Amino acid sequence: xxxxxxxxxxxxxxxxxxxxxxxxxxxxxxxxxxxxxxxxxxxxxxxxxxxxxxxxxxxxxxxxxxxxxxxxxxxxxxxxxxxxxxxxxxxxxxxxxxxxxxxxxxxxxxxx
Amino acid sequence: xxxxxxxxxxxxxxxxxxxxxxxxxxxxxxxxxxxxxxxxxxxxxxxxxxxxxxxxxxxxxxxxxxxxxxxxxxxxxxxxxxxxxxxxxxxxxxxxxxxxxxxxxxxxxx
Numbered sequence: 047x048x049x050x051x052x053x054x055x056x057x058x059x060x061x062x063x064x065x066x067x068x069x070x071x072x073x074x075x076x077x078x079x080x081x082x083x084x085x086x087x088x089x090x091x092x093x094x095x096x097x098x099x100x101x102x103x104x105x106x107x108x109x110x111x112x113x114x115x116x117x118x119x120x121x122x123x124x125x126x127x128x129x130x131x132x133x134x135x136x137x138x139x140x141x142x143x144x145x146x147x148x149x150x151x152x153x154x155x156x157x158x
Numbered sequence: 159x160x161x162x163x164x165x166x167x168x169x170x171x172x173x174x175x176x177x178x179x180x181x182x183x184x185x186x187x188x189x190x191x192x193x194x195x196x197x198x199x200x201x202x203x204x205x206x207x208x209x210x211x212x213x214x215x216x217x218x219x220x221x222x223x224x225x226x227x228x229x230x231x232x233x234x235x236x237x238x239x240x241x242x243x244x245x246x247x248x249x250x251x252x253x254x255x256x257x258x259x260x261x262x263x264x265x266x267x268x
Binding site: 050077079081086087088089090091094134136138143145146148149150151 | 162193198199200201202203206208216248250255256257258259260261262
């Protein structure tokens with residue numbers, strides 16, 4: 047399978063704490079994206095980082111990319127209960143067409 | 159804009175029955191996708207389309223067929239449903255890189 051992997055599989059924190067999720071992928075990529083999925087809903091795009099970028103910020107989100115290690119991390123700072131969701135990384139291989147390869151996801155629970 | 163919509167939201171089928179899942183998008187996107195999501199497996203690509211009239215196989219195409227007769231619609235068909243096709247099905251569209259997902263169809267095959 048070409049699927050990426052994420053760890054941890056599940057993460058439980060308190061409101062106000064930071065949450066870090068890690069993603070590994072298998073092939074050379076054009077970009078890597080992070081998506082959020084609330085329970086029973088479709089995925090929502092959060093942030094995209096290109097292969098020539100090392101770090102990107104969007105609000106409380108910080109994404110890093112290490113292409114030498116084929117890995118990425120997503121940091122959510124000052125977590126809120128509303129951040130409770132599953133988070134998926136998705137890599138876009140350098141193979142021409144826009145077929146994202148999704149990771150297995152991290153389930154984040156933020157308790158009040 | 160409604161974005162990406164899917165019908166039906168939930169369906170129960172008996173083994174061997176057929177059905178069609180409908181995906182519609184109003185964003186004028188060229189690319190459309192069908193995924194299935196199973197516990198612990200993330201999303202796996204079933205079929206995709208790069209434009210009206212085109213379709214291509216993804217990672218897990220067996221047992222499914224698709225059609226893209228109109229740019230805004232992408233249909234996923236199960237000709238003879240099997241219990242292994244019990245899953246949540248998501249449609250997505252994109253142009254160029256970010257994918258926009260529908261709310262999903264939960265399918266149970268008995």
